[in-house]
Amino acid sequence: MDINASTARDLPSTLPDELLAEIFVHLHSCRLTDGEREGLAYLPVPPWAVVSHVSSRWRHISLKCKKLWSFIVDGDRRWTEASVKRSDPLPITMRAEIYPQTPHDSIVALVDLVPPARLASAQLWVNGSCPTDEETEPYTFWLLKLTQTPTPLLTYFEIAVSYGNAGGPSDGSTDIHLCLPWKYLGKHEQSPLRSIVLSECIFMTLFSFNGSTNLTSFKLFRCIYALDDNDDILGHDLILGALSASPNLEELVLSSSISPRGPILGSSFDKHGIKLPCLRILVLSDFLPMALDFLSYISIPSSATTSLTLVWDELEATPEVQFATLQGFNLERFLLNPMPSSHCELHILKSRFDGPSSGTQGVDISLGNGIKPHTAQETSFTIQITQESTTIPPSGPFLDAVLNLFSSRSTPVHTLVIAVPIAYFDCVRIGETWNKIEQVTVEGTAAALAFFDAWHRDAPHLLPNVTTLTISRVDLTGGALFEKLVLAITRRQLTTFSCARLAHVILDTPLVSARTIEVLTRILTIEKPHAVCVRRDTYDADVEALRHGRPRVTV
Numbered sequence: 001m002d003i004n005a006s007t008a009r010d011l012p013s014t015l016p017d018e019l020l021a022e023i024f025v026h027l028h029s030c031r032l033t034d035g036e037r038e039g040l041a042y043l044p045v046p047p048w049a050v051v052s053h054v055s056s057r058w059r060h061i062s063l064k065c066k067k068l069w070s071f072i073v074d075g076d077r078r079w080t081e082a083s084v085k086r087s088d089p090l091p092i093t094m095r096a097e098i099y100p101q102t103p104h105d106s107i108v109a110l111v112d113l114v115p116p117a118r119l120a121s122a123q124l125w126v127n128g129s130c131p132t133d134e135e136t137e138p139y140t141f142w143l144l145k146l147t148q149t150p151t152p153l154l155t156y157f158e159i160a161v162s163y164g165n166a167g168g169p170s171d172g173s174t175d176i177h178l179c180l181p182w183k184y185l186g187k188h189e190q191s192p193l194r195s196i197v198l199s200e201c202i203f204m205t206l207f208s209f210n211g212s213t214n215l216t217s218f219k220l221f222r223c224i225y226a227l228d229d230n231d232d233i234l235g236h237d238l239i240l241g242a243l244s245a246s247p248n249l250e251e252l253v254l255s256s257s258i259s260p261r262g263p264i265l266g267s268s269f270d271k272h273g274i275k276l277p278c279l280r281i282l283v284l285s286d287f288l289p290m291a292l293d294f295l296s297y298i299s300i301p302s303s304a305t306t307s308l309t310l311v312w313d314e315l316e317a318t319p320e321v322q323f324a325t326l327q328g329f330n331l332e333r334f335l336l337n338p339m340p341s342s343h344c345e346l347h348i349l350k351s352r353f354d355g356p357s358s359g360t361q362g363v364d365i366s367l368g369n370g371i372k373p374h375t376a377q378e379t380s381f382t383i384q385i386t387q388e389s390t391t392i393p394p395s396g397p398f399l400d401a402v403l404n405l406f407s408s409r410s411t412p413v414h415t416l417v418i419a420v421p422i423a424y425f426d427c428v429r430i431g432e433t434w435n436k437i438e439q440v441t442v443e444g445t446a447a448a449l450a451f452f453d454a455w456h457r458d459a460p461h462l463l464p465n466v467t468t469l470t471i472s473r474v475d476l477t478g479g480a481l482f483e484k485l486v487l488a489i490t491r492r493q494l495t496t497f498s499c500a501r502l503a504h505v506i507l508d509t510p511l512v513s514a515r516t517i518e519v520l521t522r523i524l525t526i527e528k529p530h531a532v533c534v535r536r537d538t539y540d541a542d543v544e545a546l547r548h549g550r551p552r553v554t555v
Helices: 005-010 017-030 034-038 047-051 056-064 077-087 104-113 138-148 179-185 237-244 288-295 319-328 395-407 445-457 479-494 514-524
Strands: 071-073 092-098 119-127 156-162 195-199 217-221 251-255 281-287 298-301 305-312 343-350 360-370 381-388 415-418 439-443 468-472 504-508 532-535 552-554
Touching (some): 017 056, 047 056, 071 077, 077 104, 092 104, 104 138, 217 237, 281 288, 288 305, 439 445, 445 479, 479 514, 504 514, 514 532
Parallel strands (some): 092 119, 119 156, 156 195, 195 217, 251 281, 305 381, 343 415, 439 468, 468 504, 532 552
Antiparallel strands (some): 343 360, 360 381
C-alpha cells in the first residue's frame, strides 16, 4: 500500500499526532501480506521512512513518535541504529526476510544493535536455499543469541521457511535447527510468549518446548519431524508436552504438522488427559489416523469453533484401519462439558478442500449449535473428509461413523442440510436422535435425485418428524426428478400417522412451474394453500396458471 500526497489530504489535519502515528503503523502492517511474501515484493523500509517525505507535519510526527521507530526491519544499518535509539525505551517489533541476496550487513545490524531485552515481537522469514552455518550466517547466529540472552518482553515469535521450487522441508533441504531458540523460549512455565507461528520448519532431536501459562496461540504449518538418535521419527510428545503446560491456550492450528508416530512408549500422556478449557479455535488438517490419534490425547470446550480436515489415504493406512480409527474416536471425552442447545443443525456438503491436487474431493460434515430455529448460526464443529484420488471413499460407512460421533451428543439435531448424493440411509437412522429432525434442506440436482429415490423406494419411514422440506439449486423442470419427488412425498403421506408430518415444501429452485406447485400442494394438504412456498427470486410469475391458487411467495 503506497502512501502519497492524496492519502495525506484524506486524513483530517485535526487528528492528534499519536493517532496519526497509529494509522501509519497500521498502513505499514497492511503491506506485510502473504502475497507480497510469495512475490518477493516486500521492501525492508520502516514506517517512519515511508511517511516522512509526504508533508512537513508527517515528517515531524515520524521524527518525534517513538511508536513509529519501534518497528524495525532488516534494512540499512543506519536505520536500525536510529530506530533503536529513537524508540527507547519502548518494546521493539522486529521483522526480517532472509534470501540468498539479502545483504549480510542488514542482518548483522539486527544481531548487534537490537537489544533482546526490548524485543516484543520477532518475525523471521527464511528462504530454504539460504545456508545456515551458525558461524558465518548472521540470522542463525541471531537464533543462538536468543537462546543465551533473556527476552522478558517477547510475546510473539514466528519462523516461516519458504522453499519455492525445492518441494518443501526435508531432512536434507535445510539445517534450521529449531532446538536453538527453544532452549530459552520455552524453558520455564513463565515464559512471556503468547503467540508462536512455525511454518515449514523441521523439529530436530533436541527440540524442547515446555509450553507456557501465558501462551494463547500456537500455529504449525507443514512442519516435519526429523529422526531421533535411534533413527526413529520423533513422536508428537513434543507438541503434547507443550499443550499440557499451556492451559490458557485459546487458538491451536496444526496444518500437516502431526508426527506419523504417536507418543513414545512409557510416556505419561493419557487419553484425553490434556485439558484446554480456554480454547476457542481448533483447526487441524492431516491424514485421518494421525489426526484422530493426536486428538485422542486432548479435550477442548464444546463451544470451541472446531474444523477438522481428515484426509483419507490408503497409502498411509488401510481402509479398515481408518474406519476403525474414526469409529473408535470418543467425541464425548474430546469435548469438555457439552452444553445442550435447543437447536442443532447438521450439514453434509461437498468438500471445499483447497489442496494442491485437482482430483481432491470429499464430504464436509458440520454440526452447528443455535439458540432457536431459523437463526443463522456459525458452524461450531466441522469434519471434512477428503481423498486425493479420482474416486471418493464409500460415503455410507464414512457417514455412519461420523454421524455416530455426532449422535452421541445430548443436543438433538433439528435441521439436516444435505448436498451430496447419498443412497445409503441407515447412517441417518441411528438411534432416536435423528427422529427429532424437523427440517431438511436438499441442495443440488444429484443430491436430490439420490435423496428422493431412496426416500420413496428404500426408506419411507426415514426422518419421520420432518415438517419442512427445502429444495435448493435443483432443476425441477426435468420429469424424472419431479416424479421421484412426488412419489417420495406421496408415499410418506399415505403411510402411518407418525410419518405424515410433512406440511411445507419450500422451493428455492429456478423456473418453478404451475404444475409443480399444484401437484405438491394437493399432495400435502388441500386445506393449506400455502403448503408450497416459492422463493421470490425463483418464482415464475409469467405462468398463467399461477393466477389462481397463487402460492405463498417468501423472501
